Structure formats: C-alpha cells, structure tokens
Amino acid sequence: MNRLANAPAPDGRDASAESSAESSAESFTDALGLYISFPFCRSKCSYCNFASNVFPPRLLDGYLACLEREMELVAEAESVGGGSVDTLYWGGGTPSLLAPDLALRLAQAIRRIWTPAPEAEFTLEAAPGTLSTAHIAAWRAAGVNRVSLGMQSWQEAEIRSVGRLHRAEDVTRDLEALRRAGLENLNLDLIAGLPHQTEASWRDTLARTLDAAPPHISIYMLEVDEDSRLGRELLAGGARYHAHAVPDDDRTADFFELAVEQLAAAGWRQYEISNFARDGGESRHNLRYWARRPYLGFGLEAHSMLRRDGEERRWANPAELKEYMAALEAGRLARGEVEALSPQRQLEEALFLGLRRNAGIGWDELTAEFKAGAVEAKRAAITPMLAQGMLEESQGRLRLTPRGRMLSTSVLAELLE
Ligand code: SF4
CATH class of the missing domain: 1.10.10.920 (Arc Repressor Mutant, subunit A)
Known part of the structure; x- marks a missing residue:
C-alpha cells in the first residue's frame, strides 16, 4: 500500500522550481479526487501498520456492497453527486486481488455517481505476482491508466523476510505485461531499512529499479511503531520477524540519502519527501493532498476532506472492518466525527x-x-x-x-x- 494515497492526516512525515505537474495539480479546481480502500491482502506484511489484513474472501461481496452504499450516501449527504472526478485511486490493501468482473462492477458504481474528467488519472495498487491478462484487461476497461507495484525490494531475502509472497522475477514479468497492455504510467514502491538490507543489496535494488525505468518511484524508510508486528518487536528489542537484521536508523538514513543522490543523477526528481518522478510522472492524486484539494475516501480507514466557502471539513472511516460494514449494512455512514478546521x-x-x-x-x-x-x-x-x-x-x-x-x-x- 502506498503510504500517501490514503489521504494522509497531518500526523507527522534542493530547493527546486515548481514543476509543471504541480502547477497542473493546482488547476484541479473543484473536481474531486476519490480514494477507494480495498483492505484485502494475501498475507500480512510484518511492517504493515494499515488496517488491511487477510480477511476471509466470503466478506468480499458484502464489502463491495458497502462501498457502493457508502458512495451513494456520501454523495447525497454532501451534495457532491454528479460532479467531475479528476483523480481516482484504488489502494489498500491489495486491489489487484479484486476479480476482473468485480473491478468492473466497482468502476461502474463510481460512474453512476461521478463523471471522470477526460484526462483523469486512475491509479490502481497491485501486488507483484497477482496480475493476469484478464485482470489487466479489466482494469483498462475500467479506465485504469496508472499502476503502482508494491515490490519494496529486488532482493529475495528482503522480500521473504517481511512476509511478502512475490518473487523478484514477478516484478519483471508484471512490468512487461502492463507495458504490453499500454499501461506505461507506472510506479515502483521501495523500502529503505528492510531486514537483511545491506549497502550492496540496496545499491543493486536501486540499479535494477532505474533499469526498469518507471516514470515514478516511491521510497519510504521503514516505519517503526506500535502498529506493526515488526515495529513492536523492534521497540521491544526483540529478534522475531527478522528484527535482528534490520539496519539501524543511521544506516537506513544513509540508504535513503544514497537513493536521493542516485535517482537525481539518473533524472528522477525528488518532488516530495518520498516521491521521485521523471517525464511528468508525478502522482496527481498525491499532489492533490499536498495542495489541499478536495477528496473523498471510501472503505476501511479511508479519509475525506471537502472545502467550501473557506470552510474545511475532514472525517475518517473506522479501522475495524466489522464496524465499517455494520454501519453501512444498517444504511448509515460509518465515518467518525466530522471535524471543521479553524x-x-x-x-x-x-x-x-x-x-x-x-x-x-x-x-x-x-x-x-x-x-x-x-x-x-x-x-x-x-x-x-x-x-x-x-x-x-x-x-x-x-x-x-x-x-x-x-x-x-x-x-x-x-x-x-
Ligand atoms: S500488501 Fe500492503 S497493505 Fe497488504 S499487508 Fe502488505 S503492506 Fe500491508
């Protein structure tokens, strides 16, 4: 999952000219951005601090029905139905697990309420190794024009150590399949500070990422907090979940700095703390958050923000799946308190x-x-x-x-x- 796409609340994460992509984001005006949370995953990564999980597949149909109901209720409650949408982001979780027919059903549900702008950016997060030709064809039919691959590393030992299920070769195959289908606007996610990461392995990961040449690269430093298994183990000083092999903070910072240098030298401009792009490949959806443009989030733990007449209101959905679904199944919005910002x-x-x-x-x-x-x-x-x-x-x-x-x-x- 991309740490930014789910409308980050401000809870804490070389000077260059403002890019043309950022300027175009400023011109988004009143069009909305939509974020759809799909919290189902194949395995729970040890570092993951999101509400996503290995939920039983039998919940999937009900969850999609809740998403559709929530979109209708929010459109009515906030009088935002019928408008234009210029960025759409399916994150999670692992939205690439959604069966092709269900992905199309969800896209149709969105189009019943909102109209995508002609140049709308539509991103889908995918786990390497979960893509089939049928999936990619359905995404294209649904309007997806940008895919973010959560690969994290090219090193098998690092990928395995955090519980991810793909192999490095899956990433190569997926990139080829996406490009063959005309999906060129791609992002690769990397993490600096994974267990067993060394300077040599990190240099290799960076080199292979640059060789793959996606227009966008996101690099995060491993987050250590109470919300993940690995984070809790590190805070407790334990060795489980490969905690003993996690580089210390200084080395992780060194790895990150090395990435900034190498990406800059290769033409990927750092335009945000964790994000790098070339050839106008900036994420317009994430730019929306930093420019405080309106967005609506649907699904588990999704955040929303609307601005009208100088008033800014925010709200968030619960992080418990049962709580989220119970509210929608009862015909109520699941969101917590709506906060009006002073x-x-x-x-x-x-x-x-x-x-x-x-x-x-x-x-x-x-x-x-x-x-x-x-x-x-x-x-x-x-x-x-x-x-x-x-x-x-x-x-x-x-x-x-x-x-x-x-x-x-x-x-x-x-x-x-
Ligand atoms: S795939 Fe992403 S959302 Fe799912 S458990 Fe791993 S990090 Fe979390």
Missing part, C-alpha cells in the same frame, strides 16, 4: 502539507488565503527552524532543507500547535 488549523495544515513538496510553499499563497497577522505570527514561530538548518527560504518560498527532509516527521510535527 482558520489557524487550516494555516498549519497548509504549511505542513506544502512543505512536504520540494517546491515548498510561498508566503504569498498563504497571505492570499489567511489573515496576514496569523501568517506573520507563524513566520515568527518558525524562525528558529531556519536557524537550525531544517528550513530554508528563498524567493518568497519556504522549503525543507535536505536535512529537514530527513527529519521531516519531527520538523513538520512542530508546525502543528
């Missing part, structure tokens, strides 16, 4: 999300939207971070420095009061 909170989020992008955020953008006094107060509050070398300012734009980007979780968290 102007101060919106300003903090604009900074928090804008700084994720290498292009940063302009003070003029902030003063155009927020009261000058509030922006000035924020500017004064972040001055120490400029002095500490975490942030830099030039030509009226504020950006993370390369060091600030490496420590982005703590730096960005400080922006939220």
Whole structure:
C-alpha cells in the first residue's frame, strides 16, 4: 500500500522550481479526487501498520456492497453527486486481488455517481505476482491508466523476510505485461531499512529499479511503531520477524540519502519527501493532498476532506472492518466525527502539507488565503527552524532543507500547535 494515497492526516512525515505537474495539480479546481480502500491482502506484511489484513474472501461481496452504499450516501449527504472526478485511486490493501468482473462492477458504481474528467488519472495498487491478462484487461476497461507495484525490494531475502509472497522475477514479468497492455504510467514502491538490507543489496535494488525505468518511484524508510508486528518487536528489542537484521536508523538514513543522490543523477526528481518522478510522472492524486484539494475516501480507514466557502471539513472511516460494514449494512455512514478546521488549523495544515513538496510553499499563497497577522505570527514561530538548518527560504518560498527532509516527521510535527 502506498503510504500517501490514503489521504494522509497531518500526523507527522534542493530547493527546486515548481514543476509543471504541480502547477497542473493546482488547476484541479473543484473536481474531486476519490480514494477507494480495498483492505484485502494475501498475507500480512510484518511492517504493515494499515488496517488491511487477510480477511476471509466470503466478506468480499458484502464489502463491495458497502462501498457502493457508502458512495451513494456520501454523495447525497454532501451534495457532491454528479460532479467531475479528476483523480481516482484504488489502494489498500491489495486491489489487484479484486476479480476482473468485480473491478468492473466497482468502476461502474463510481460512474453512476461521478463523471471522470477526460484526462483523469486512475491509479490502481497491485501486488507483484497477482496480475493476469484478464485482470489487466479489466482494469483498462475500467479506465485504469496508472499502476503502482508494491515490490519494496529486488532482493529475495528482503522480500521473504517481511512476509511478502512475490518473487523478484514477478516484478519483471508484471512490468512487461502492463507495458504490453499500454499501461506505461507506472510506479515502483521501495523500502529503505528492510531486514537483511545491506549497502550492496540496496545499491543493486536501486540499479535494477532505474533499469526498469518507471516514470515514478516511491521510497519510504521503514516505519517503526506500535502498529506493526515488526515495529513492536523492534521497540521491544526483540529478534522475531527478522528484527535482528534490520539496519539501524543511521544506516537506513544513509540508504535513503544514497537513493536521493542516485535517482537525481539518473533524472528522477525528488518532488516530495518520498516521491521521485521523471517525464511528468508525478502522482496527481498525491499532489492533490499536498495542495489541499478536495477528496473523498471510501472503505476501511479511508479519509475525506471537502472545502467550501473557506470552510474545511475532514472525517475518517473506522479501522475495524466489522464496524465499517455494520454501519453501512444498517444504511448509515460509518465515518467518525466530522471535524471543521479553524482558520489557524487550516494555516498549519497548509504549511505542513506544502512543505512536504520540494517546491515548498510561498508566503504569498498563504497571505492570499489567511489573515496576514496569523501568517506573520507563524513566520515568527518558525524562525528558529531556519536557524537550525531544517528550513530554508528563498524567493518568497519556504522549503525543507535536505536535512529537514530527513527529519521531516519531527520538523513538520512542530508546525502543528
Ligand atoms: S500488501 Fe500492503 S497493505 Fe497488504 S499487508 Fe502488505 S503492506 Fe500491508
């Protein structure tokens, strides 16, 4: 699963000119982005801290019915039916497990309510080794034009150690099959800091990824928290789940820095903390989040945000499948409390999300939207971070420095009061 596509809440993760892709994202205006969560997986990866799981297949039909019901209810409750959609993202989980006929059913359900814009970006996350010709044909028929492969590494030992089921050769075969079908807009996900990763194995993974030449590459550093088996084991100092073979934080940071260097040298521009693209391959769906454009999320643990007349409202679905399905089966929305963000909170989020992008955020953008006094107060509050070398300012734009980007979780968290 892509850590960004599920509408990240601001809970904490070289200066370059703003890219044309980012500018085009700014012109998304009122069109919506949709995120559909498909939380079914073949195995539970040891590092996974999402609500996805190996749920019984018998729940699948009911889950799809809940998704369809939820889309109808949200469209009615928020008066957003009939509008245009310019980014659509099926994440999870493993949406590539969805049978071809069910993928088409879901796409039709979406089209009954919304109209995809002519150039809409439609991404589907796929686990290597789960793609068949019939799957790919169904995705094309459904409108999918971008596929993100959750490969994480080219090294068998690393892939196995975290419980993923594919083989490295599956990735090569899948890339060929996707390209044969005309799907060229591809992303490969990598993780720095996997168990058994060494500098040599990481260099090899980077080299083979560059050889595969996808327009987009995402690289995450292994997250260590209480929400995954491996994270809990590492925090407890244990050795299970190959925790003993996880590189320490400094080595993981070194691996990440090496990736940034190598990708830049090969022409993949880092446009966000974890995301790299060439040839206009930026993820327009993820750009939407950082630009605070409206999105609706459906399914387990999905997040939504709508902005109208200066008001910004957010909500999230539960992370428990039973709770999510029980609400929809009873004809109710499953979402938790709808939060209306104060102007101060919106300003903090604009900074928090804008700084994720290498292009940063302009003070003029902030003063155009927020009261000058509030922006000035924020500017004064972040001055120490400029002095500490975490942030830099030039030509009226504020950006993370390369060091600030490496420590982005703590730096960005400080922006939220
Ligand atoms: S495939 Fe993705 S969502 Fe599923 S368990 Fe692994 S990391 Fe989590």
